[in-house]
Amino acid sequence: MTSILGIFLAFGIFFARSLAIPPVIAARPPITKNPPLKEVVVNPNNPIVSQNPKLFQISVLLQFFWGGVLSSILLFWNSFAVGAQPPTIRLFPTTVIENVKEAGQVARDMEISLQDVIADMEQQWKLYQESKCEGYEGDEGCSQISQQMGNKYLEMLSLMDSQLPQIEHSVQATIDSLENRLRQELGQKLTARDLQEVLVSETASDNQLSNRKSRRHSSGRLSERFRQYYNLVLQASSHTGGNSVALAAADIYLDSKEVLELIQLTQGEINRARLMIELRNQFGSVTPEMHEVVTGVKKILLGEKDMATAYETLPPAGTFPEEYQSPLKF
Amino acid sequence: MLPQFILRLSLYNSIVISMALWLSSCQTTPAPPPECTLPQTTGVKQAFTHTRKELSRSECHFRFDAYFDRLLDTAAGDPNPQHSEHFSEFLIWANSQDIITRRNAEEYYNRYFNAKFVSLPNEYSNCAYTCRMKDEIVHNMKEELRQKDKGLLKIMANKRAYARANSLHDSILTVLEATCTACAISR
Numbered sequence: 001m002t003s004i005l006g007i008f009l010a011f012g013i014f015f016a017r018s019l020a021i022p023p024v025i026a027a028r029p030p031i032t033k034n035p036p037l038k039e040v041v042v043n044p045n046n047p048i049v050s051q052n053p054k055l056f057q058i059s060v061l062l063q064f065f066w067g068g069v070l071s072s073i074l075l076f077w078n079s080f081a082v083g084a085q086p087p088t089i090r091l092f093p094t095t096v097i098e099n100v101k102e103a104g105q106v107a108r109d110m111e112i113s114l115q116d117v118i119a120d121m122e123q124q125w126k127l128y129q130e131s132k133c134e135g136y137e138g139d140e141g142c143s144q145i146s147q148q149m150g151n152k153y154l155e156m157l158s159l160m161d162s163q164l165p166q167i168e169h170s171v172q173a174t175i176d177s178l179e180n181r182l183r184q185e186l187g188q189k190l191t192a193r194d195l196q197e198v199l200v201s202e203t204a205s206d207n208q209l210s211n212r213k214s215r216r217h218s219s220g221r222l223s224e225r226f227r228q229y230y231n232l233v234l235q236a237s238s239h240t241g242g243n244s245v246a247l248a249a250a251d252i253y254l255d256s257k258e259v260l261e262l263i264q265l266t267q268g269e270i271n272r273a274r275l276m277i278e279l280r281n282q283f284g285s286v287t288p289e290m291h292e293v294v295t296g297v298k299k300i301l302l303g304e305k306d307m308a309t310a311y312e313t314l315p316p317a318g319t320f321p322e323e324y325q326s327p328l329k330f
Numbered sequence: 331m332l333p334q335f336i337l338r339l340s341l342y343n344s345i346v347i348s349m350a351l352w353l354s355s356c357q358t359t360p361a362p363p364p365e366c367t368l369p370q371t372t373g374v375k376q377a378f379t380h381t382r383k384e385l386s387r388s389e390c391h392f393r394f395d396a397y398f399d400r401l402l403d404t405a406a407g408d409p410n411p412q413h414s415e416h417f418s419e420f421l422i423w424a425n426s427q428d429i430i431t432r433r434n435a436e437e438y439y440n441r442y443f444n445a446k447f448v449s450l451p452n453e454y455s456n457c458a459y460t461c462r463m464k465d466e467i468v469h470n471m472k473e474e475l476r477q478k479d480k481g482l483l484k485i486m487a488n489k490r491a492y493a494r495a496n497s498l499h500d501s502i503l504t505v506l507e508a509t510c511t512a513c514a515i516s517r
Contacts, residue, residue, distance in 0.1 A: 182512040183457065186505065192460040192467065193452035195509075199501050200446065247501050250508035257511070324411070326418035328439040330446050 089185045089198060091249040092233050096177045100233060100252065103170035104226030110163040111223055117156045118298060124149045154277065157270050164267055167222075171260050178253040186246060195246070202244040222259065229255070366390035368400045374413065377404040378420055391429050398438065402480060409487040414443040441474055442481025445495040447502065449474045461510035468503060475499050 124145055128134075133142035186195060229252045236248040366389065369380040381397045384390045390397075401420070405413045421435040430438070440448045449470035451460055460467060475495065482492040 179512045179515055182509050183515070186509045187457035187461070187513040188455050190456060191452045191454060192450035192456060192502075192506070195456065195505060196446060196450055196498070196502055199498065199505065203501075244501065246505050250505040253508045253512070254504070324415045324418075326414060326439060326443070328418055328421060328436045329444055330436075330440055330448075 089245060091178070091181045091185055091245050092236065093177070093181070096174065096181070097230070097233050099170060099174040099177055100226055100229050103167065103174055103256075104223050104230060106163070106167045106170050107221075107226055108223035110160070110167060111221060113159055113163070114156065117152060117159060121149060121152045121156065124152065150277075154274075157274055160266070161270055161274075164263055164270075168260065168263050168267075171256050171263065175253065175256050175260060178249055178256070182249060182253060198246055199244055202246065225255070225259075366393050368393075368396060369404065372404060372407055374401075374405050374408055374410075374416065377401055378416060382420070382423065385424065385427070385429055394424070394429055402442070402485065406480060406484040409485060411486050411488060413485050414439075414481075417443065441477050443478075443486065445478070445482070445491050445498055447471055447474055447495075447499070450502070456506070456509050457513035460506065461513050464506065464510055467506075471499060471502070 128142070128145050128149065131142060131145065133139065133145060136142050190198065232248045232252070236245040366384050366387070367380075369377040371377055371380065378401065381401060385394065385397060401417070405417075418439055421430070421439050424430050425432050425435045437448050440446065449467060451463070451467070453459065478492060478495045482488050482495060
C-alpha cells in the first residue's frame with residue numbers, strides 16, 4: 001500500500017511539475033562555485049517569487065500534494081469499478097481441455113478396435129441361436145461355433161484389458177484437474193447465493209437458461225460424449241452459445257466420475273471372466289455371463305444410437321410485454 | 331332521640347354502601363375486540379382492501395401470514411401478470427406500517443414472484459457451510475420451487491419465468507452436487 005501511494009505520489013509530483021515548472025526553474029538560483037553567502041540570486045522578474053518567496057514555496061508543495069491525492073483517487077476509483085464486476089471464474093485451464101480431448105481420443109481408438117471383434121461375436125451368437133445349439137453342445141458343428149465364440153470373447157477381453165487403463169488414466173486426470181478447480185473457484189471462494197448470481201449472469205440469454213436440460217445420464221458412445229464435452233468446454237470458455245462455465249464444469253465432472261466407476265466395474269468383470277475361463281478351461285462353452293459382459297461393453301462404449309435433442313427453442317426475448325420490476329426484487 | 335338518630339344514620343349508611351356496591355358492579359365491561367377476519371371475497375382488489383383494513387389494527391398483525399396466504403389463494407383464482415405489482419405494493423405498505431421488516435418483505439416477494447431463490451445461504455463459503463447443510467438446502471429449494479409455481483405460474487400465468495426458475499433450480503443443484511463432491515474429497 002505504501003509503495004502504491006508512493007508511486008502515485010510520484011505521478012502527482014509529475015503532474016505538479018507540469019503545472020509548476022516555469023516558476024520553479026525560474027526561481028532556482030544559478031549554481032555557482034562558492035556562491036556568495038549574502039546574496040540570493042533570484043530572477044527579479046518573477047512576480048511570485050519576488051513578492052513572497054515563502055508563499056511560493058507553500059504553493060509548490062500544495063501542487064505536489066494535490067497531484068498525489070488526485071492520482072490516489074483515480075487508483076481507488078478504478079479498484080471500486082473492478083470490485084463491482086462479478087467474480088471471474090477459471091474452471092477450464094488448458095490442462096483440463098487437453099485431458100478431455102485425450103480421453104475422447106483414447107475412447108475412440110478403443111471403440112474402433114473393438115467394433116470388429118464385437119460384430120464377429122454377434123454374428124456367431126446369432127448363428128449359434130439359429131442353429132439351435134443350446135443344449136446340444138456335443139454336436140460337432142455347435143462345438144465349433146462355441147469354440148470360435150470363446151476365442152473371440154477372449155480376444156475382446158484382452159483388447160479391453162490392454163486399453164481400458166489408458167482411458168481410465170485420461171478420465172481420472174480430467175476428474176482430478178476439474179475437482180481442484182471446482183473446489184477452489186466455486187467451493188472456497190463463493191457462497192451459494194454467489195453461485196446463483198454466477199449461473200444467472202453466465203446464461204444472460206433467457207432462452208439458454210430456460211432451455212437447458214440436464215446432460216447428465218445422457219446416452220451415446222463414450223468418445224462422442226467426450227467430444228461433446230470438448231465442444232462444451234470451448235463454447236463455455238469463449239462465452240459463446242450462452243452456456244454456463246460453472247454448469248459445464250459440473251456436468252463434465254459428475255459424468256466423468258460415473259464413467260470412471262463404470263470402467264472400474266468393467267475391469268473387475270473382465271478379470272473375473274478371465275479367471276473363470278482359466279479355472280474351468282471352458283473355451284468351447286458360451287455362458288450367459290459372457291453374453292451379459294458383451295452387452296455391457298456395447299452399452300458403455302457404443303451406447304445407444306438415438307439421442308434426444310438437448311435444446312428446444314422458446315420465443316425470443318422481447319416477444320412478451322415488459323414485466324413489472326418491483327423495488328423488492330433482487 | 332339518639333337511637334332514632336343512630337337508626338337513621340345506619341340506614342343512610344347502608345343505602346350509600348349499597349348504592350356504591352351496585353354502581354361498582356355496573357362498571358362498563360369493554361366490548362370484545364372485533365375478530366381479525368380473513369377476506370372472503372373472490373375479487374383480488376377487494377381482498378387487498380379488506381386485508382389492509384384489518385392489518386391496520388395492531389391486534390391483527392400476528393395473522394399476517396394467514397392474510398398473505400389468503401391473498402395468494404384469491405389471486406390464483408384470477409391469474410393476471412399484474413398481480414406481482416399488487417403484491418409488491420402491499421408488501422411495501424406492510425413494511426411502512428411496521429407490520430413486517432424490509433427483509434421479510436423482500437423474502438415474501440422474491441419467494442413467489444422472482445425466478446431467483448432466497449433459500450440459498452449467503453454468509454459463508456460453499457465448502458465451509460453450504461455443503462454441510464446440503465440436504466436441508468435442497469429441501470428448502472424444492473419447497474420454494476413449489477411457491478414459485480404458485481406465484482409465477484398460477485398467479486401471474488408467466489410460463490417463461492417459471493421455466494427459468496425451474497431450470498435455475500436444476501442448474502444450482504447440479505453445480506452444488508459437483509462442488510460439494512469436490513469439497514468432500516479434500517477433507
